[in-house]
Amino acid sequence: MKDATIYFDNAATTPMDRRVARAMRPFLDGIYGNPSSLYRQGRLARQAVEKARGQVAALLQAASDEIIFTASGTEASNLALTGLVEPMAPGPVHIVTSRIEHPAVMATCAAQEQRGVSITRLPASPDGLIYPADLAAALRPTTKLVSIMAANNIVGTLQPIAELGRIAHSAGVLFHTDAVQAGGKLPLDLKSLSVDMLSLSAHKLYGPKGVGALYLRKGTNLLPIIHGGGQERGLRSATENVAGIVGFGCAAEIARASMAEETVKLVALQDRLIECLCSGQLPTYLIGHRYKRLPGHVCIGLAGMEGEAMHLLLELDAHGIAVSSGSACSSHHVDAPSETLLAMGFDPVRARGSLRIALGRFNTADEVEKFLELFTKIVRKLRPISSRSQETTKCREKRKK
Ligand code: PLP
Numbered sequence: 001m002k003d004a005t006i007y008f009d010n011a012a013t014t015p016m017d018r019r020v021a022r023a024m025r026p027f028l029d030g031i032y033g034n035p036s037s038l039y040r041q042g043r044l045a046r047q048a049v050e051k052a053r054g055q056v057a058a059l060l061q062a063a064s065d066e067i068i069f070t071a072s073g074t075e076a077s078n079l080a081l082t083g084l085v086e087p088m089a090p091g092p093v094h095i096v097t098s099r100i101e102h103p104a105v106m107a108t109c110a111a112q113e114q115r116g117v118s119i120t121r122l123p124a125s126p127d128g129l130i131y132p133a134d135l136a137a138a139l140r141p142t143t144k145l146v147s148i149m150a151a152n153n154i155v156g157t158l159q160p161i162a163e164l165g166r167i168a169h170s171a172g173v174l175f176h177t178d179a180v181q182a183g184g185k186l187p188l189d190l191k192s193l194s195v196d197m198l199s200l201s202a203h204k205l206y207g208p209k210g211v212g213a214l215y216l217r218k219g220t221n222l223l224p225i226i227h228g229g230g231q232e233r234g235l236r237s238a239t240e241n242v243a244g245i246v247g248f249g250c251a252a253e254i255a256r257a258s259m260a261e262e263t264v265k266l267v268a269l270q271d272r273l274i275e276c277l278c279s280g281q282l283p284t285y286l287i288g289h290r291y292k293r294l295p296g297h298v299c300i301g302l303a304g305m306e307g308e309a310m311h312l313l314l315e316l317d318a319h320g321i322a323v324s325s326g327s328a329c330s331s332h333h334v335d336a337p338s339e340t341l342l343a344m345g346f347d348p349v350r351a352r353g354s355l356r357i358a359l360g361r362f363n364t365a366d367e368v369e370k371f372l373e374l375f376t377k378i379v380r381k382l383r384p385i386s387s388r389s390q391e392t393t394k395c396r397e398k399r400k401k
Contacts, residue, residue, distance in 0.1 A: 006321045006367045010204075010360030011153055011181060011297060016247070017206035017361070023250035024208065027243035035240050036231065045242045052249025056213050059252040060198065061189045068214045068232045069245050073180035073201030074104040076214035077147075079235065080176045080197040081108045083222035084145055085117055094118040094142040096173075098130050098149070099343035104199070105147050105178050106339075118142070124344045127289040128157030135164055139171045146175050150182035150198075154326050154340040154356060155288030156297030158186070165194030174220065180204055180212075184255030185263070185294055196220045202244065206361060207251030211244035262361055266296030269359050269368050273298045276372050282379050287326070287341070287354055296359030299326050306353025308382050313355065315378045321371055326354030 007015065027048060033041025035049050050064070057064045070076045085093050097109050099121045109119045120138045122130050130148055139146075146168040151158050161177050168175040176197040179188060184205030190198065198215040202208055216222065216235070228237025270293075277300050278286040287299040302309055309325045316323055326338050337351035359368070 004320050006363075006371060008321060008323045008357045008359060008363065008367075008371065010363075011156070011294075011356060011358035012324055013203045013209065014206045014360050015362060016203075016208060017251060017254060019254060020207050020247045020250045024243045024247040027246050031242075035242060036229070045240075048246050049240050049242060052245045052252075055249035055253045056200070057215075059184065059188070059256050060200075060215055061191045062215050063218065065233075066190075066215055066218060068216055068235050069240060069248075070212040070214055070232075070236055071210055071238075071241065072212040073178070073199050073204070074212070075236075076199035076201070076212045077102075077104040077176070077178050078108050079214050079222065079225050080199060080216075081105065081112065081145065081147060082225050083235070084174065084176075084197075084220075085112055086115075086225075087223045088144060089115060089117070092118070092142040093144050094120065094140050095145045095147065096120045096122065096135060096138045096143055096168075097147045098122045098124065100124045100128065100130075100152055100154075100340040101147070101149055102153055102178055102180065104180070105149065109147070122148075124157075124340075126345050127292075128152055128155045128287075128340070128344055129289060129292070130159050130164065132160060132163045132167055136167050139168070139173060143171065143173045146173055148175075148177060150177045150179040150188070151186070151294050151297075152288070152340060153181050154338055154354075155299045155344070156181075156294040156356075156358075157288045158182070158292045158294065161195065162193055169194040181294060181297075184252065185259065187259065190215060190217070202248035202251055205251050205255045208244045208247040211241055211248045213248065258361075263295045266359055266363075269363065269365060270296050270298055272365070272368055273357060273359075273372070277375075282376060283383060284379070287344075294358075296363070298357045298359075300355050300357070301350060302353040302355065305379070305383055306349050309353050309355060311382060312375075312378055315382075316371075316374065319374055321374065324356040324358070326356045 031044050033045040035046040053064045053067045057067050113119045122134045148159055148164050150161050165175040174196045177195055178199045180201045183200040196217045200213045202211040224235050226237050231237050277284045283303045284300045287301050313325050337348045341351035
């Protein structure tokens, strides 16, 4: 059922594709076997899980036995990082990551740091790129892992993971990438990339929530972080989420088939947004790289009206349009400046004033036009209020002096 919302927050999650829901249905109602059981019900479930494993592997040009299903993208990254370095402790272990990672990687690194692992966090350029030269300079004899995301979830900038992976490998260091945003939107050919581990999440590619996967290159050794009955080659114990995994497989297959066509459509819609929002007519500017970005992902700064980001978001919501505040990337940290923008060199005021518009498969040109019309009206209405309140603040500050 499609509601009336114009949903422009596809980087937070995507609506499930109807074809995915259809593929899952028999496993929610009828085929209930445990994939580890030997009788027919169990065998049906096992076949479905293995088919999905092949579909997810095909999205990455990987082999089926290189895919470990998890309960989320977050868990996949936890498994990659913790499962690799924990067995190495208490020896000297160093990880290189970036300052713009999603908390799935950032917080896992922080937890390892508490346990004595050294972490280097690379900064980003003003348009959100990690410089390969910074990575090369950060590597040490004790570096065991580099973890850098394929695409940033706030600003949408794509990282040069081919080059970053090559640099890590040429120093004999393993390379992990959080590809939760990139998966299904960009071609990721693991035959040619120097990537040993890669995290994916089904709900970012029109699949169900609560299912993820870790690609683990053959010969890369990890210890599990969840212990139990030995499912997923002993790396992720627990009875498999059969319906969710089936949905993930179906979503991966659709993404593989439709990626090229979808990219053309999303880039055209994204360019229309950038042309209108960042051409000087409005006090808004593009954040992130102009071209090296996720298709359909537009992050904009609100010049001189940074304090109005939440106001704008709520006004848009009142008109049925869902976008995200780049600063408050989650409702758990509502007024905090974005760590990603701070790492890109924004000052805390500018790092609070951004909006993320993430288009997806089901968005249309008509929706983009409706958004632009409404957004322009709201900004023109808010701007005088915003400049008055900034003037008042400036006056108060002057009087204090
Ligand atoms: N990594 C990135 C880059 C993300 O954008 C997200 C979700 O927003 C995650 C990881 C977490 O994925 P999940 O919600 O499946 O745990």
